[in-house]
Amino acid sequence: MTTEITPTTTKTRRNFSFLFALTLVGLLVLICVALSIATPNFATGNNISNLLRQGSMIAILAIGQTFVIITAGIDLSVGAIVGFSTVVVAGLIQSGMPVYLAIIITLIMGLLIGFFHAFGIVKMGLPPFIITLATLTSLRGIGLLMTNGSTINITDASFNQFSRESFLGVPNLFWMVIIVAVPAFVFLHLSKWGRYLYAVGSNPEAARLSGVSVPKMIYIAYGLSAMCAAIVGVMLAARLGVGNATQGEGWELQAIASSVIGGTSLFGAVGSVHGPLIGAFILATISNGANLLNVNSFWQRIITGALIIIIVFFDQLRRRNR
Known part of the structure; x- marks a missing residue:
């Protein structure tokens, strides 16, 4: 049995994605309304700006993670890449390198890490879970060795100031989401490359028979995921003003959760860009509201886990009814 890459299939996928996105937007609006009623501090300008900053970095991670999950893979290393990227960009800036060059080198480093993951999967036959888990552990250790377990302070005022400023009343960090998402x-x-990604996630052999270079698409997916993580690392370093290898710990799970809540199927071949973005801000809104209401942070994890279980369960039902 083969899966053809047809305009009809693409149109059906887009329609489903659009309807699901509308549902998510409705849920996000409902949560915001409920929190505005529950606490007067939620709907303030300062809190909304803080919420946008909180959700921006996970949103970009979720976009990158979505490319990988669509191919029926997983990238557990993105949180570690974030922390390692803060160390790299901070070290380069501290050494006197121009900021723009330090950022470019950091992004290239992220891309190469993604290619290494793809090499392990394509050439060495390693499961995505194993190769990215190994990188997660290794990058934490390498970053700690590079810094001797300490932090690197970033003294470049313009680099640090970027994350704290706004443009047209919108935080710069949120504009970074737009720059990545478009x-x-x-x-x-x-593009045809997007259709190829879906085809690889649906049936790699059928995709190969249709003329798709499956290894090439794996390299693209993991390269984009790791580069998105490197972008987030630069953003985090700018926001905190330091490079630290332990930063971003656990963010890989938040990225996966945002992607799944946004409608990406862990079984591959289903996902969008806008869904994970909304999913990331749903989680950020829940976290922000819980903090304002002084709700125990443990409940936030329980709510996130419950949302994942519910959405994956309904995804399985949808797949069975095909």
Whole structure:
């Protein structure tokens, strides 16, 4: 049995994605309304700006993670790449390198890490779970060795100031989400490469028989995921003003959760760019509201876990009814 890459299949996928996104937006609005009623501090300008900053970095991670999950893979290393990227960019800036060059080198480093994951999967036959888990552990250790377990302070005022400023009343960090999301949307939903990713996640052998280079798409997916993590690492270093290898711990799980809540199927071949973005801000809103209401942080994890279970369960039902 083979799966053809047809315009009809693409159109059906887009319609489902659009309807699911509307549902998520409705849920996000409902949560915001409920929190606005529950606490007067939620709907303030300062809190909304803080919420946008909180959700921006996980949103970009979720976009990258989505590319990988669509291919029926997983990337557990993105949190470690974030922490390692803060160390790299901070060390380069501290050494006197121009900020723009330090950022470019950090992003290239992230891309190469993604290619290494793809090499392990394609050439060595390692499961995505294993190769990315190994990188997660290794990058933490390498970063700690590079810094001797300490932090690297970033003294470049313009680099640090970027994360704290706004443009047109919107935080710069949120604008970074737009800058990443627009080309990601074009790539995934409006180009042949996006169709190829879905085909690989649906049936790699059928995709190969249709003329798709499956190894090439694996390299692209993991390269984009790791580069998104490197972008987040640069953003985090700018926001905190330091490089520390332990930063971003557990963010890989938040990225996966945002992607799944946004409608990405862990079984592959189903996902979008806008869904994980909304999912990330749903989680950020829940976390923000819980903090304002002085709810125990443990409950936030329980709520996130419950949302994942419910959505994956309904995804399984949808797959059985196909």
